[in-house]
Amino acid sequence: MHALGLLIAGMSALSYAALIVVNKKIIYTGGMQTASIELDVAAIVTCVYVFWISSIPSIMENDIPYLVTIGVVNTGLAYFLYFSGLQKLSGQSVALLSYLDPVSALCFSAFLLNAVMTPLQLCGAALIIGGAILGEWIDHSS
Template sequence: MSLCFPLINTGGSSPSGSYNHVVGILYGLLAAVLYASVILMNKFIKNLSGFETTLVQLMVSSLVLIPYILMIDPMNFSGVNSHSIIYILILGIFHTGIAYFLYFTAIKELEGQIIAVLSYIDPISAVIIAAVVLGESMIFIQIIGGILILGSTFLSERLETKR
């Protein structure tokens, strides 16, 4: 059995019924490292348009994620039909491709400080949208976490402005 299988748990809790906080923390740290690598990669990619930067980023992301996906669950295309392909194309082109294109085009025009603030707002807005649009539950600790993240970002901006 692979090391990755115990880490995957779609129910949000371990088989014993309690939450597996260590796995969540490890996933969070891994996500932070991968997100930082995207930002650092943007610093080294010069003289490319937003479209070209988007293509490079998506190709690198695919190369990083494909081995993980293949370790977790072998690909099975038996359930793929024309509707699935249309939904995948919509998701890939609009919700990923265009969003990345806008992000990487704007990142070249914005100051690092503004980009940092937007990077903090991004996951919080995702949680809020998931709660409002998808009806996912938001517990008190998530609300407190969002307030702490936004509050510290606001304070950091205010202190930086005063300097």
């Protein structure tokens, strides 16, 4: 519970909320254009941060295929699908679905990597899933 960590977490939450709000206002671009803009901005911010914290990182030649795969498939394709769907869903649905991201990370690490889930993680996952279900149920009943 360091103050800097809490500050960075708060800034991250505000940035994510701003991302959702701004992307709901974008109506003249498709998913590919929106994903491209978001990835360009993220690359610029990341490069500025990395160069501020340290020097230019060295990249070995055999690292390039892995970097391209992570950049194009894992990030580019995922962002394209995310921003394509983001423009078609309500803000509440997007927010509720985004809460499932940490739960899926826990489940994938448990099933694929044989990671042990602690009782606190299980409790958090149950609260997230319960909140998402409750939020959707209230949304559909009104």
